[in-house]
Amino acid sequence: LIACNTRDDDGPAGMAWKNIPGRPGLNPVRSKTVMYLSELEFNKLADIAETLDLPSPRDGKLNFMGLKFEVGEKADIHTEPYKPDQEGNNYEISKAKENADLVYVSVHNHDKRRPGITYFDDNLDYIAKFVETFSRAAIDAGADAVLGNGTHRLNGIEIYKGKPIFYGLGNFIAQKYHSNPKPFDWFEARGLGGKVYPEEPSGYLGEQLPKAEMERNARRSSTSVVADIKYKNFETKQIDLHPIVIKRDSKQGGRPFIATGDDAHEILTRLAKLSADYGTKITIDNDIGKITL
Helix, strand or coil: CEEECCCCCCCECCCCECCECCCCCEEECCEEEEEEECHHHHHHHHHHHHHCCCCCCECCEEEECCEEEEECCCCEEEEEECHHHHHHHHHHHHHHHHCCCCCEEEEECCCECCCCCCCCCHHHHCECHHHHHHHHHHHHHCCCEEEEECCCCECCEEEECCEEEECCECCCCCCCHHHCCCCHHHHHCCCCCCCECCCCCCCCECCCCCHHHHHHHHHHHCEEEEEEEEEECCEEEEEEEEEEEECCCCCCCCCEEECCHHHHHHHHHHHHHHHHCCCCCCEEECCEEEEEC
């Protein structure tokens, strides 16, 4: 099953009712966001809203320029799945489990935990909380693994109730943007006019970053792993993580190759650090990462 949070209201699938089929489309994974502030900070923002003649707080909640704020114990950006989307996906996962030995859920996600200077900054290593909530609920509904993609880089791996959640498996094949030239107005329509750098190794689109940061981003988007899940009686016993490097030269650009030596160690060490946040231990043996359950 494939769930997606990047198309908004463009073609979400509809639920079936009795013998009436649902409308074909994407399984949406939309989200709700609430900004929490201390009472002091919340009152300051309310004062600013009053100064700008914006709506005042109601029942301890403030809608400020389209963002929702509430009083919390500490400042935080809280995201959670849109309940009807979560319930709809859970239903489909549970029905799939009735008809299959193994069920895999692919989650296409672009949202990161914290906004940054640009989309492709280091904050993209950490995905939004609602994706974590959605993925764990997918396991509860019957999924045997959740396969995350969309951030174009590796994110952490969580073992939840004995089943893997890959929050981001990165790129496997990645062609440069300038391999299929587009007219300038295509970039203008996306707010990228004058901000396109096709000569960069990554074919980078967006605000220019310092060269070292550009290279780090290119490295993130051109390295990944291939996950080999080993089962016994349909229970996950071990996961082997084979690191890959996507070539960035003109002749072999976009093709994956098995990483070895320093490349393999850097990829697997980075993934191990991201996964440790979820309590997952990755050991490295002969250029292969291993998770043993």
